[in-house]
Amino acid sequence: MINKKTILIIDDDEIFLDVLGRALTRRGYFVVAASTAKEAVASCERHQPSKAILDLKLERGSGLTVLPQLKIIKPDIDVLILTGYSSVSTAVEAIKMGAKDYLCKPADIEEILSVFSGKRINIVTTGSHQTPPSVDRLAWEHIQKVLLENKGNVSATARILGMHRRTLQRKLLKRPVKQ
Structure with a gap:
């Protein structure tokens, strides 16, 4: 199924997957959830999502190893790295590997959607x-x-x-x- 509003969420926290999935569904997205790298790759191949929300720290590995696999399957996919373990070096590496953006948890649904719309909410104080x-x-x-x-x-x-x-x-x- 190819749908412009299909979004893949990859996170090993089942509760987070459920909550974020419901919030995106209410906003009109067809949500595909995966809790492992293997599930993420298979789901990306099967559903061809236009967007993905990828946790940096998965139970068995790093989102940085999944990111290039998603980009190979679907080069134009917009991938947002979402993590509770942020650092400057991983943010830079994620962007170099093709991520659209990098947000720290907790991020609300409006922040997430602002990344995909290209109108990111600047939450950094200056x-x-x-x-x-x-x-x-x-x-x-x-x-x-x-x-x-x-x-x-x-x-x-x-x-x-x-x-x-x-x-x-x-x-x-x-x-x-x-x-």
Whole structure:
């Protein structure tokens, strides 16, 4: 089924899939949901969606490995990376790989749809009220950058950062520090 209003949601959080799917259905979209990379690729081949919302951190892998597969199947698909584990390095990498945009969770339906309409709502504050990121946030982003440079290899990343692999794994399981 090829439909201009078909949207593929890829996220391993079943509740999030359901809530976002219902919100998009109410706005006239035909929603296809997938909770794994394999399901996402199969759904993209079968339904040929015009848009996709892709979680960066899936239970078994990264959305950054799914993104190129979706673009091969449907080169003109608009992919929005949506994540609770944001970092500058993954945002840059996602855009380089062909993502339309990158949003941090929680993002409401209006923010998501604004990305696809090309009228993105700017939620970043500017001017003198903007606070610099904390040291913990900078450390999180540095870890993400080094992890990306090592293609997700936790052992190599831990060696470069001078920490034990298990310590790094624990840090990666935690949510990123707020700005």
